[in-house]
Amino acid sequence: MSTGLDDIDRKVLTCLMRDGRATYAEIGQEVDLSAPAAKRRVDRLRAEGVIQGFTAVIDPSVVGWVTEAYVEVYCSGKVSPTQLRRQFQAVPEVISACTISGSADAMLHLVAEEVQDLERAIGLVRNEDNIEQTRSAIVLSRLFDRPVGPRGRSEG
């Protein structure tokens, strides 16, 4: 599986992350390629799984998914990532889960419409034998969000 991206591929990705509905002619213009050539790039990137899909970016506050929380999870005994994935995925409010370094074992990101939905979801997470405790932080206000993308690293 050689997913070696060349410079043109990276530019194509940048272009599509900025505007997921860009036409192939527009993409081609940015990378000095004809529209069909640009399309072949995009098709290949999709086939390789580099581009997993396209999506609309929605203002969460308008749609009513406004309540968020970050939850640290402390587990007891041995914890298999597979097992954790399965039980966290069962809670629909959990939109992201990962294992982390430090005293906690996992970090969850939850999104819901109401605080009580969060409460219930966190209750479900805690309600498993292998979960020892959780430490939740409700999001008061989101300062900003930006897409992951090719971007300069900080200098310091």
Place this chain on the structure above:
Amino acid sequence: MSTGLDDIDRKVLTCLMRDGRATYAEIGQEVDLSAPAAKRRVDRLRAEGVIQGFTAVIDPSVVGWVTEAYVEVYCSGKVSPTQLRRQFQAVPEVISACTISGSADAMLHLVAEEVQDLERAIGLVRNEDNIEQTRSAIVLSRLFDRPVGPRGRSEG
């Protein structure tokens, strides 16, 4: 400014979040509307800011943005959200920032290519007068991620 979404609007959003490059004919088919009518819906949702844009979903591991961390930030004295936004936004590795409830004041989500990039970025964050301490958790393995969208709430 009444941004009241009706049932059709929500279906349009769901459709575009599942496939950001869906044609207007496809969208129309899902909501029993003609293609031009579907386009007018989408145009209105964009104009209202409900749809903020379209983007490609990229596999981060392929592109090399593999190292992630969650960082709790403890501030001293009065903290203006505007000020916090400005100083966190200055660090390119910070892809998401919010104020939170609990003992910490803010939660940051960082993504970088290498652990030392994270280290440098966290150093930059700490290097402000109003930052008292930080508490970082490096992401060991991402268990799953899923888009925010209209979705069932957990029952419990």
Place this chain on the structure above:
DNA sequence: GTTGAAAAGTGAACTCG
């Protein structure tokens, strides 16, 4: 990269509550 047929986008005139 180029070409051409098929598909999608887009504005205008029209219709219905």
Place this chain on the structure above:
DNA sequence: CGAGTTCACTTTTCAAC
């Protein structure tokens, strides 16, 4: 009038070469 539809016309897609 706001919202949907059909209809012409342009642009884009996409599978040849």
